[in-house]
Amino acid sequence: MYHSKKLHEKGIIRNRKMLTQSQYGDYKFVGHLDHIKTFHACIKSLCFGENGTVTFSEEGLRITVEQGKSIQATLFMDPKFFAEYHVKDLTSFGLKLNVFAECLSLFGVMDCSVKMLYKGDGAPLIVLLEPHNDDDVSTECAIKTLHVDEPIEYELDENSASLNVIFMRGPDLFNIFNELDKAAEELEFTLSPQRPHFKIATVGVVQAESTVEVAKSSDMILLFNCRDTTVARYKSQQLRLMNKALQAATKVAIKTDASGLLEMHFMMQSGDAEEIYVQFFLTPLLDI
Amino acid sequence: MRFRARMQDALYMREFQSIIATLAKLAKECIMILADQQMHFIVNEEHNSTTAPLVWASIAAADYFPEYKMVPAREDHPYIVLAMSAAHLSRALAALRTGATVNSCKLKLQRIQFPCFSVIASVVSQQSAEPREVVHDVPVNVVAASDWPAYKIPKVPTSQLVLSMPSLRMMRNVIDSLKNMSPTMIFHANAGGELNLVAESEMVTITTAFRHLLLRRLVNRDPTDNDEQQVAPDASCSVDCRKASSFFSALQLPNEELSIGIDSENCIHLQLDVRESVVLHSILPAVCF
Numbered sequence: 001m002y003h004s005k006k007l008h009e010k011g012i013i014r015n016r017k018m019l020t021q022s023q024y025g026d027y028k029f030v031g032h033l034d035h036i037k038t039f040h041a042c043i044k045s046l047c048f049g050e051n052g053t054v055t056f057s058e059e060g061l062r063i064t065v066e067q068g069k070s071i072q073a074t075l076f077m078d079p080k081f082f083a084e085y086h087v088k089d090l091t092s093f094g095l096k097l098n099v100f101a102e103c104l105s106l107f108g109v110m111d112c113s114v115k116m117l118y119k120g121d122g123a124p125l126i127v128l129l130e131p132h133n134d135d136d137v138s139t140e141c142a143i144k145t146l147h148v149d150e151p152i153e154y155e156l157d158e159n160s161a162s163l164n165v166i167f168m169r170g171p172d173l174f175n176i177f178n179e180l181d182k183a184a185e186e187l188e189f190t191l192s193p194q195r196p197h198f199k200i201a202t203v204g205v206v207q208a209e210s211t212v213e214v215a216k217s218s219d220m221i222l223l224f225n226c227r228d229t230t231v232a233r234y235k236s237q238q239l240r241l242m243n244k245a246l247q248a249a250t251k252v253a254i255k256t257d258a259s260g261l262l263e264m265h266f267m268m269q270s271g272d273a274e275e276i277y278v279q280f281f282l283t284p285l286l287d288i
Numbered sequence: 289m290r291f292r293a294r295m296q297d298a299l300y301m302r303e304f305q306s307i308i309a310t311l312a313k314l315a316k317e318c319i320m321i322l323a324d325q326q327m328h329f330i331v332n333e334e335h336n337s338t339t340a341p342l343v344w345a346s347i348a349a350a351d352y353f354p355e356y357k358m359v360p361a362r363e364d365h366p367y368i369v370l371a372m373s374a375a376h377l378s379r380a381l382a383a384l385r386t387g388a389t390v391n392s393c394k395l396k397l398q399r400i401q402f403p404c405f406s407v408i409a410s411v412v413s414q415q416s417a418e419p420r421e422v423v424h425d426v427p428v429n430v431v432a433a434s435d436w437p438a439y440k441i442p443k444v445p446t447s448q449l450v451l452s453m454p455s456l457r458m459m460r461n462v463i464d465s466l467k468n469m470s471p472t473m474i475f476h477a478n479a480g481g482e483l484n485l486v487a488e489s490e491m492v493t494i495t496t497a498f499r500h501l502l503l504r505r506l507v508n509r510d511p512t513d514n515d516e517q518q519v520a521p522d523a524s525c526s527v528d529c530r531k532a533s534s535f536f537s538a539l540q541l542p543n544e545e546l547s548i549g550i551d552s553e554n555c556i557h558l559q560l561d562v563r564e565s566v567v568l569h570s571i572l573p574a575v576c577f
Contacts, residue, residue, distance in 0.1 A: 004493070010522060010524075012476045012486055099469060103469075106466075108457075108458075110458065134458065136500045136501075137458060141492060141494045142494075
């Protein structure tokens with residue numbers, strides 16, 4: 001920040017609004033991550049939507065994206081995930097996610113540490129990147145923050161008689177998704193306490209039909225807790241938006257109930273300790 | 289008009305191939321200027337290409353070619369100028385990439401119905417003791433002496449500051465990302481060995497600083513200045529991101545070190561020293577924003 005101020009004085013940086021010159025203590029949010037990799041993968045998995053809503057609170061960092069009114073993704077990061085996490089009261093702002101992701105990938109695959117700073121309403125989000133293997137290089141990004149509307153709140157009723165929950169291994173579900181017919185417009189999910197337990201069928205391909213069934217005794221399934229049979233259809237195009245998150249996930253939770261609202265929970269592990277969660281809500285297609 | 293040259297050393301052959309491969313990534317056409325002691329290549333000489341920058345390479349004949357003979361069309365001509373497809377030439381040299389199996393490579397200008405630049409590689413195969421000859425004839429246009437003024441070897445601009453950048457890979461990554469966010473970027477350097485790459489757009493301002501770079505040269509704008517009052521000059525220039533990026537992504541040479549010269553408000557001069565007298569240059573012209 002001090003660096004960009006100098007450049008501004010010399011006329012190299014022209015956009016004064018992007019400068020933040022105050023003291024460290026004045027920040028509403030300061031977050032420091034030692035390793036960028038998992039965080040970057042998570043942000044990339046949210047990039048299907050243009051604007052994200054970023055919220056900082058004592059509980060951690062949340063970033064929510066929506067596309068239309070039918071798919072929503074939220075990233076959760078526990079303060080424990082950060083090497084340093086300070087927050088002064090709840091703050092929330094909008095951010096262009098593709099710009100944010102591009103900033104995080106400035107150094108390519110090189111591992112670097114990330115520091116994020118936010119001063120308050122109207123100020124840019126400052127992102128500082130420092131590669132681990134080169135002390136002589138550093139980057140400061142100032143990303144404009146925007147005003148956005150509050151995202152829609154989706155929720156599954158925990159006490160519903162038809163709440164079905166399955167925990168699966170991430171790479172296995174990723175393989176299943178990959179093998180599904182890409183031409184299919186819709187996918188039908190069946191979750192049931194009886195056989196076939198968990199079934200995905202393709203719908204809408206002329207003269208072709210494919211189904212994948214996973215029994216609850218399968219190694220792929222880590223937890224199986226289904227109360228009632230639920231069947232719902234989803235647009236495969238929208239399910240594919242989860243691909244990037246699924247690719248990075250170690251564990252996936254699939255939740256749904258009689259309403260058909262699908263909640264997918266992706267857990268991304270970095271190294272050994274803490275996890276980042278990305279949660280997707282997907283609304284079903286209307287019954288035919 | 290005659291030309292023939294021969295290469296023998298596997299390392300040199302590979303380097304020569306890499307230089308041509310780099311040029312082929314930047315443009316369709318290249319100009320080859322064969323002088324008495326030197327060989328030059330120029331791509332995008334017209335300077336107005338939208339994405340690729342002007343790049344040229346100068347090779348001291350004595351470095352690469354134990355045998356090098358050039359006889360111009362007329363005695364008073366200093367060189368031969370040829371225009372050819374960079375991709376064809378690069379493909380003709382592809383055999384040299386795996387230097388170990390190539391004994392030697394001859395380059396020859398000859399007329400087979402039309403003028404051709406022939407690349408004759410002598411390749412050792414595993415099956416037989418006899419080396420095979422792989423011949424590629426690249427059709428060329430001989431540029432008439434009257435058109436030579438259009439194909440002059442560019443002059444190296446006088447930069448106020450020249451810094452040596454040790455890590456090409458990191459810079460390539462940074463420039464590649466910047467081009468997705470802003471059409472132009474600024475190179476800013478000071479005498480303290482610091483180079484800043486700055487990109488600004490409506491949404492984002494990005495400043496990447498490279499510190500403790502080796503200062504190769506520092507030209508004082510006003511030579512009458514005394515040492516005491518000398519203020520360390522800064523130099524900066526704004527260039528097209530896509531041009532910068534296409535140079536970095538085209539590079540096929542294993543060198544990691546690049547020198548960056550900044551001629552304030554005028555141009556950026558990038559220079560890659562393959563050997564002492566084998567040098568690849570590029571100029572990124574300044575843009576207003």
